Amino acid sequence: MVKPGGPFKTPPSRTLDSTFDALTPLTVSRRSHIPAFEVMRITDEIAKRRAAGHDVVSLCAGEPSARPAPGTLKPAGYTGPLGTMPLREAIAGHYLDWYGTEVDPGRVAVTTGSSGAFQLVFLAAFDPGDRVALVSPGYPAYRNILTALGVEVVEIPTGSATRYQPTPALLDAAVAEHGELAGLVIASPANPTGTMLRREELTELADWCRTHRVRLISDEIYHGITFPDPGSPDPRGISALSLDSEAIVINSFSKYWGMTGWRLGWAILPEELIAPMEALASNFALSPPAPAQELALTAFTPESYAERDAVVAGFARARALILDAAPQLAWGEAAPSDGAFYYYSELGPQLERFESSTAYAQALLEHANVAVVPGNDFDPVAGSRAVRLSYAAGESAVAEALERVIRFQNAG
């Protein structure tokens, strides 16, 4: 349910005790020291004054407001650079509903998908030459956006020993090999593996980042698409925000709500990044899309959650089909598919016939009309042995695909 704004306070961090009092503040990038786009800042101010009942005449933005001819598109104006206040409040309310964590709506930045949030957050937090760690296999856009922004990417190879997630020991090793880190990007559930961090594992990572003064960026886009054991204390996933108020949390309407094309996501920011994000967002994007923001308000109703949970139940059935078929697929080691809608597996014996997962995927498409993703994009080193299946397509598509894959392999 949508929670109204109200007197929110930033929750005290779990680890904020005297041991951490002397910690140096985390840095804000030099390149984000640009002025906010004044028109967009005033646009935000106008929206606030109008919401408070003032009759503001705006001669501010360069926005055509004339009525269109009947039957044509309704014009929609810019919103504030970090989104409309009703949506920021609704997102804050979502944290209270799902995680019991109070979030000041002023810390919520609405963006064009989580992709937009990554660009702005990376710009605000890191300068060229900074080092940011992430795991491999992992979502390729983290690596590619950071690289495009001149940030040095430190890839941490992971496997089944750590359930494809980083650990403090792996981070220590990365620092020893590459030098101090400025940031760590994590995802739980992750893409392509679907694996999730347990509460104690995420706590250890948050503590490591806090003591090493490394910015923790937690991609929580697959929260809610989880397949927890009954009685699990964290059925939707654990938000890094509930463990560490310094963490940057990124999320989106794309996956749980299935709104990929509306291009709407958000970041929850620590205090010191709000002004830099506002400056960057107001210049780079002016505002997130207004019609999408209006529509997204309906995402937080009980009916919407119920509908989306029914969709997740369908993913669970599709997932069960794959797990049941695993012996017949006769592939190699697979990541535990805890959440998201991915199954990431080594091809194992199938690679006796195909030189790589790319060759396997190509042959599968040509001969059986089944599309899977070879692992290279997620893991440039070991990905040539693995493939990712997305079961977002649903139960019947997955059942049909599995039959075809098994027939294709047996025919070979």
Ligand SMILES: Cc1ncc(COP(=O)(O)O)c(C=O)c1O
């Ligand atoms: C892990 C992860 N993060 C972020 C995104 C980006 O999604 P969007 O920009 O639609 O919010 C994706 C898309 O597949 C993803 O898998």
